[in-house]
Amino acid sequence: MSVAHGIRKLGVLGAGQMGTGIALVAALRAKVPVLLHDRSSEQVAKGLSLVDKLLAKDVGKGRLTSEQAKEARDRITVVGKEEGIKGLRDVDMVVEAVSESLPLKQAIFSEFAAELRPDAILASNTSSISITKIAASAIPKDVSAASEAGKKIAERVVGLHFFNPVPVMVLLVHQLAEDTYTLWNDPARLLLRVAKAEVTVSKDVPGFVSNALLMPFINEAIMHLEKGIATREDIDTTLKLGMNHPMGPLQLADFIGLDTCLAIQKTLYEGTGDSKYRPSILLERMVDAQWFGRKNGKGFYEYP
Ligand code: CAA
Numbered sequence: 001m002s003v004a005h006g007i008r009k010l011g012v013l014g015a016g017q018m019g020t021g022i023a024l025v026a027a028l029r030a031k032v033p034v035l036l037h038d039r040s041s042e043q044v045a046k047g048l049s050l051v052d053k054l055l056a057k058d059v060g061k062g063r064l065t066s067e068q069a070k071e072a073r074d075r076i077t078v079v080g081k082e083e084g085i086k087g088l089r090d091v092d093m094v095v096e097a098v099s100e101s102l103p104l105k106q107a108i109f110s111e112f113a114a115e116l117r118p119d120a121i122l123a124s125n126t127s128s129i130s131i132t133k134i135a136a137s138a139i140p141k142d143v144s145a146a147s148e149a150g151k152k153i154a155e156r157v158v159g160l161h162f163f164n165p166v167p168v169m170v171l172l173v174h175q176l177a178e179d180t181y182t183l184w185n186d187p188a189r190l191l192l193r194v195a196k197a198e199v200t201v202s203k204d205v206p207g208f209v210s211n212a213l214l215m216p217f218i219n220e221a222i223m224h225l226e227k228g229i230a231t232r233e234d235i236d237t238t239l240k241l242g243m244n245h246p247m248g249p250l251q252l253a254d255f256i257g258l259d260t261c262l263a264i265q266k267t268l269y270e271g272t273g274d275s276k277y278r279p280s281i282l283l284e285r286m287v288d289a290q291w292f293g294r295k296n297g298k299g300f301y302e303y304p
Contacts, residue, residue: 007030007032007092007093007121008032008033008092009032009033009034009035009090009091009092010026010030010032010033010034010035010091010092010093010094010095011034011035011037011079011088011091011093011094011095011116012026012034012035012036012037012094012095012097013037013038013085013088013094013095013096013097013098013108014037014038014096014097014098014099014125015036015037015038015040015043015044015046015047015048016038016043016047016097016098016099017050017164017165017166017257017295018097018125018162018164018166019036019038019047019095019097019098019125020036020047020048020050020051020166021162021164021165021166021167022095022097022125022162022166023036023047023051023076024051024054024055024072024076024166024167025166025167027072027073027075027076028055028064028072031072031075032075033075033077034075034076034077035077035078035079035087035088035091036048036076036077036078036079037078037079037080037083037084037085037087037088038081039081039084040081041080041081044078048076048078051073051076052073054167055069055072055073056069085108085111085112085115085116086115088112088115088116089115089116089117090117091116091117091120092117092119092120092121093120093121093122093123094112094116094120094121094122094123095123095124095125095160096108096109096112096122096123096124096125096126097125097162099259099260099263100126100127100128100129100260100263100264100267101263102129102133102134102267105124105126105129105134105137106133106134106137107137109122109124109134109135109137109138109157110137110138110140112138113138113139113140113153114140119156120156121156121158122138122156122157122158123157123158123159123160124157124158124159124160125159125160125161125162126159126161126175127161127207127208127210127211127260127264128206128207128208128211128263128264128267128268128271129206129267130204130206130271131157131158131159131175131204132204134157134159135153135154135155135157136154138153138154138156138157139153139154140153158174158175159173159174159175159201159208160172160173160174160175161173161174161175161208161210163210164255164256170197171197171198171199172197172198173198173199173200173201173208173209173210174198174199174200174201175201175204175208205271205272206267206268206271206272207264207267207268207271211264211268212268215261215264215265215268215277216276216277217249218249218250218252218253218261219265219277219278219279219280219283220249221235221236221239221248221249221250221253222249222250222253222280222282222283223280223282225250225282225300226280226281226282232250232300232301235248235249235250236248236249236250236251250300250301251300251301253283253293253299253300254293254294254299254300254301254303255293255294256293257292257293257294257295258283258286258287258291258292258293258299259287259292259293261279261283262279262283262284262287265277265278265279265283266279286299286300
């Protein structure tokens with residue numbers, strides 16, 4: 001397959017905080033041209049303005065010259081909503097970074113398989129959803145998953161889990177689908193140039209280590225608040241100053257997004273049936289109230 005030589009063009013679907021970060025580090029550190037697509041042009045504008053801000057900060061700090069920043073910025077091209085996923089048709093690899101919803105990801109991967117090159121790698125930045133389920137959705141209805149053709153399509157699907165803020169966090173996690181599906185190491189390696197450390201999770205279990213461990217921790221902090229055991233500040237300060245965490249768990253939940261935390265917790269709970277993953281009622285109510293955390297100004301804290 002031609003892609004084994006590396007990625008000449010990368011697609012990123014979703015211009016939220018994760019997709020924007022992935023597009024930036026790929027353009028800046030892996031120096032690959034990136035096609036960035038989101039169905040919301042407002043989201044793209046927001047994402048690009050963050051890219052510009054981060055590049056300008058690096059120039060200001062003397063880490064990049066203005067030319068290097070401009071070169072990186074010029075490597076990112078927006079694919080508009082009129083063109084849709086079709087606009088990504090000539091990429092060697094695409095990374096999907098949309099919200100944590102299985103039906104949404106299934107629809108996207110089925111469209112990827114129909115519209116993208118047959119040798120393109122299809123990666124998902126999912127934080128909890130099974131890669132096997134996502135891979136299966138890339139197989140057209142009229143192709144048997146057990147056939148060679150079906151397996152070939154599914155083998156193109158990999159999980160590449162980045163952490164927020166992508167430009168700062170050094171880790172990239174590979175997630176493998178079930179045994180029948182293999183990870184294509186070469187393209188994943190290329191994207192590893194954007195990270196500094198990697199781990200591989202070789203069982204397709206909900207949460208892929210990171211969120212399987214993080215979410216019960218965050219949820220327990222929310223339950224402590226719910227039960228009135230301590231204030232939000234005291235819970236966060238305990239973990240920040242007592243355990244040297246960069247952020248307290250409630251601040252981190254706001255940072256990740258409360259809607260995202262809830263979606264991950266639901267996937268973990270549904271996928272395992274284990275009560276330690278059951279979302280707290282307070283988190284459910286906050287998301288019902290549309291308090292999504294930092295991204296829209298209100299969560300456990302306010303962000304004017
Ligand atoms: N995007 C890009 N860069 C950002 C950023 C953002 N949203 N927020 C902060 N930064 C950068 C700053 O620009 C600064 O960069 P420089 O060193 O180049 O100046 C650097 O991060 C440090 O920022 P600050 O000094 O302003 O603040 P800080 O020291 O408090 O660090 C932080 C901020 C890096 C976010 C730190 O608090 C931290 O590491 N928090 C924990 C983050 C974390 O755990 N992320 C994983 C979440 S889980 C996940 O993503 C997976 C999932 O599936 C849910």
